Amino acid sequence: MANTAKIPVPVATPETLHFWEGTKSGELRLQKCDECSHVYFPPRPFCPGCASRKVSIFKASGKATLYSYVINHRPHPAFDGPYSIAVVELEEGPRMMTNIINVDQTPEALILDMPLEVTFKPLSDDIHLPYFQPGGATS
Amino acid sequence: MKPNSVAIVGAAETTELGKIPSLSQLQLHADAALNTLKDAGLGLSDIDGVATAGESPTNVAHYLGITPTWVDGTSVGGCSFMLHVRHAAAAINEGLCETVLITHGESGRSGIGRGMFRGGGGASLQGQFESPYCAMGPPTIFTIPFLRYMKETGTTLEQLATVAVIQREWAAMNPRASFKDPLTVEDVMNERMIAYPFTKLECCLVTDGGGALILTAAARAKDFPHKPVYILGTGESVETPMISQMEDMTTSKAFRVSGAKAFAEAGISHSDVDHLMIYDAFAHLPFYGLEDLGFCRKGEAAGFIEARNTAPGGQLPLNTNGGGLSYMHSGMYGMYALQESVRQLRGTAPAQVDNASISVCHGVGGMFAASGTVIMGNAIP
Numbered sequence: 057m058a059n060t061a062k063i064p065v066p067v068a069t070p071e072t073l074h075f076w077e078g079t080k081s082g083e084l085r086l087q088k089c090d091e092c093s094h095v096y097f098p099p100r101p102f103c104p105g106c107a108s109r110k111v112s113i114f115k116a117s118g119k120a121t122l123y124s125y126v127i128n129h130r131p132h133p134a135f136d137g138p139y140s141i142a143v144v145e146l147e148e149g150p151r152m153m154t155n156i157i158n159v160d161q162t163p164e165a166l167i168l169d170m171p172l173e174v175t176f177k178p179l180s181d182d183i184h185l186p187y188f189q190p191g192g193a194t195s
Numbered sequence: 196m197k198p199n200s201v202a203i204v205g206a207a208e209t210t211e212l213g214k215i216p217s218l219s220q221l222q223l224h225a226d227a228a229l230n231t232l233k234d235a236g237l238g239l240s241d242i243d244g245v246a247t248a249g250e251s252p253t254n255v256a257h258y259l260g261i262t263p264t265w266v267d268g269t270s271v272g273g274c275s276f277m278l279h280v281r282h283a284a285a286a287i288n289e290g291l292c293e294t295v296l297i298t299h300g301e302s303g304r305s306g307i308g309r310g311m312f313r314g315g316g317g318a319s320l321q322g323q324f325e326s327p328y329c330a331m332g333p334p335t336i337f338t339i340p341f342l343r344y345m346k347e348t349g350t351t352l353e354q355l356a357t358v359a360v361i362q363r364e365w366a367a368m369n370p371r372a373s374f375k376d377p378l379t380v381e382d383v384m385n386e387r388m389i390a391y392p393f394t395k396l397e398c399c400l401v402t403d404g405g406g407a408l409i410l411t412a413a414a415r416a417k418d419f420p421h422k423p424v425y426i427l428g429t430g431e432s433v434e435t436p437m438i439s440q441m442e443d444m445t446t447s448k449a450f451r452v453s454g455a456k457a458f459a460e461a462g463i464s465h466s467d468v469d470h471l472m473i474y475d476a477f478a479h480l481p482f483y484g485l486e487d488l489g490f491c492r493k494g495e496a497a498g499f500i501e502a503r504n505t506a507p508g509g510q511l512p513l514n515t516n517g518g519g520l521s522y523m524h525s526g527m528y529g530m531y532a533l534q535e536s537v538r539q540l541r542g543t544a545p546a547q548v549d550n551a552s553i554s555v556c557h558g559v560g561g562m563f564a565a566s567g568t569v570i571m572g573n574a575i576p
Contacts, residue, residue, distance in 0.1 A: 064326045067317035098324050098440070124343035124444050127391035128335045138391070141330050143339055143439045153325045153439040163391060168346050185327050 062133035065179050072099045074113050079184040084116040084174045086148055097150035118174035119192045120144040123151055127161055137161070144172055144188050158189040198460050199575045201284040202416035202423040205235025205409030206537040209300070212371055212523045215403040219308030223300025224255050227405035235409045236420045237294070242409070244292030246283055247299065248275030249527055255298050265292035271433060272560025273474060273527040276408070277567025280533070281429035283410045293411060300405030301525035307403075321437055333476060334398050335390045337562040340444035341479045342392065347445045348494035350482065352392050354501055356383035358478040359396045359520050361506045366517025368507070368546035373400050374521045397478035399524035406530040408537070413575065424540045425575055427553070428461025430454060430568040438562050447559070449566035450487035454557060457568035458489070462576070463553060465490055470539045470554040471511055472532040475518040481505070484557050485513075488568070512548045515539065529558035533569065540573040 068076045075098075078085035088095045089103035090110040102109045125142035132139070140156045156172065159165050173192025176184045207230035209215070209223055218226060224247065232238065245256045246267035256263050267282045269275055276297055283295040302309045316322050330336045344350060360380055366372035378396065386394040416423035432452035435441060442448050458465075465488075473484030485496035490511065499505070505513035516522040516535040523531060536554040538544035544551075553572045560566065 063329060064322065065317060066323035066327055068323070069318050072323055098320050098437070124339050124341070126335055126338045126342070126393070128329070128331060129388045129390060130331055130334075132329050132331060134329050139329070141328050141335050141339065143444070151439055153328050153437070155328050168342060179327065
């Protein structure tokens with residue numbers, strides 16, 4: 057992973073601020089409905105399962121598995137060569153997009169359902185971006 | 196919509212397709228509209244409804260000099276035109292207007308007079324939770340689900356390449372197709388890798404062009420120069436603007452909802468279908484379409500295509516213009532799929548399917564974000 061200055065920086069909104077405050081302090085935060093227990097992502101102040109506004113923020117385990125991906129072969133200024141654009145399934149259920157880092161960016165090294173763990177990199181003072189790397193087998 | 200109540204009485208594409216640096220995007224809309232008016236034997240003053248996507252219907256109506264009593268600017272990506280057909284049918288039945296013009300024009304390749312792509316910016320959900328991972332447009336996003344589909348269904352990369360090979364066979368029969376030279380599975384697989392596992396030939400073209408349709412009540416439809424194409428059933432839905440939030444990457448919820456609604460409205464079964472269009476922005480789309488519309492069981496679409504069921508001479512001719520992979524793809528391809536269904540039902544397609552009387556035309560919007568389905572017939576059942 058090369059030049060983080062070339063990455064489009066997220067702009068937090070009131071509804072997502074807790075997520076970005078979390079990544080800045082090394083936590084991957086999810087939300088859970090207090091009424092129906094649904095765990096969801098991306099952030100919003102109500103449950104997309106049952107519409108309840110009674111929801112809680114909690115720290116996720118950071119463990120995930122590789123759900124699907126592509127390896128982009130067209131050049132991007134943030135990367136030195138081909139790189140993965142992936143969707144991971146978090147241990148708690150929700151999925152999110154990411155890049156799989158600290159591993160060869162090849163089909164041989166990127167195996168669906170392989171265990172992954174979250175790691176964070178700063179893009180700016182306020183925004184630290186979650187990435188995933190091999191490791192952290194789910195219990 | 197009320198089945199069989201509305202018909203397509205005008206249909207045409209822009210005079211040219213491909214690379215058209217001499218026309219702005221708005222003029223591509225107008226070129227298609229004027230060709231379609233001529234096709235229907237109508238004048239501008241006959242049009243009282245305007246629908247479009249990619250441009251505001253205000254821009255199109257004003258540019259053409261139309262004062263409509265009904266407009267629809269539904270813009271959910273490349274299938275927007277399927278939704279316009281559905282909405283126009285409802286509007287005509289409700290008496291909001293009598294004669295609707297649906298236009299598409301897109302300077303996808305030359306970029307002449309093309310509006311800014313309306314991304315959500317860094318504060319949108321995509322901007323916060325997808326864009327930072329440096330996806331570079333549809334080739335790196337729309338394609339993400341396919342490795343999961345392969346793992347769950349046992350589909351192979353050779354089978355993915357076969358989609359492009361067979362669509363090229365259809366394109367070879369079409370003088371207006373962008374690419375007509377025959378391909379082999381090896382040709383496709385050995386092409387430049389764009390986003391593994393998709394090579395360049397498994398990604399759609401980028402071209403300029405346009406098309407338009409005119410719809411009116413079925414009761415009036417026989418008064419026009421061409422054989423009417425009746426709207427038998429329609430469907431639409433949306434799922435998610437974020438590919439990462441698809442409920443299941445092996446199937447599109449929007450496809451399933453839209454397709455089921457259209458078949459229920461039309462009251463037909465799959466065996467009644469003579470001709471099928473499935474918007475193929477990328478080579479995996481026909482697999483999802485065949486399965487989610489119910490033509491194949493889960494995991495059987497690739498084998499169905501490989502067995503040449505959708506090829507020339509097969510039982511279910513699919514993407515007979517060559518599709519987005521070989522015919523043309525300006526960005527919002529749905530209009531061209533609709534045009535091909537109309538040509539097949541009029542009996543005027545370059546690769547004409549014998550006795551085609553019912554066509555299913557299925558579109559995708561965004562990247563598995565939206566869907567629209569239109570089932571058409573050349574007779575009222």
